[in-house]
Amino acid sequence: MPISNTGHTFDICLLDIEKRLLPHAYDLKTRLENNEPPTEGDVDFLLQFQKAIQNLNSCSINHPESHVSLGNLIQLYSSLVSMATDNSSMT
Numbered sequence: 001m002p003i004s005n006t007g008h009t010f011d012i013c014l015l016d017i018e019k020r021l022l023p024h025a026y027d028l029k030t031r032l033e034n035n036e037p038p039t040e041g042d043v044d045f046l047l048q049f050q051k052a053i054q055n056l057n058s059c060s061i062n063h064p065e066s067h068v069s070l071g072n073l074i075q076l077y078s079s080l081v082s083m084a085t086d087n088s089s090m091t
Contacts, residue, residue: 010059014069017052025049025076032083042084049077 028042038046053073 010056013052013056013059017049017056017073021045021049021052025080028080029076029083032080032087035087037087038084046077046081046084049080053077 024045028038028045032038053070056070056073
């Protein structure tokens with residue numbers, strides 16, 4: 001059954017990210033902050049995280065209050081990519 005309320009769809013997208021992806025994102029962030037190099041699994045995860053953010057962005061078009069959540073996720077994603085790039089170049 002399709003959901004017509006874009007706000008409700010946004011909430012479902014955000015809940016999916018919070019439950020499924022954020023725990024791994026924060027674990028990865030901790031490992032990268034400890035100068036550990038990213039694994040192939042981490043690269044795959046970053047691609048999943050990017051796709052989830054893009055999906056969330058498409059859910060948020062008619063949901064302006066969502067932009068803070070979206071901005072925070074984009075900032076987290078960007079810092080993970082930057083740290084992963086820095087750490088992988090150290091090896």
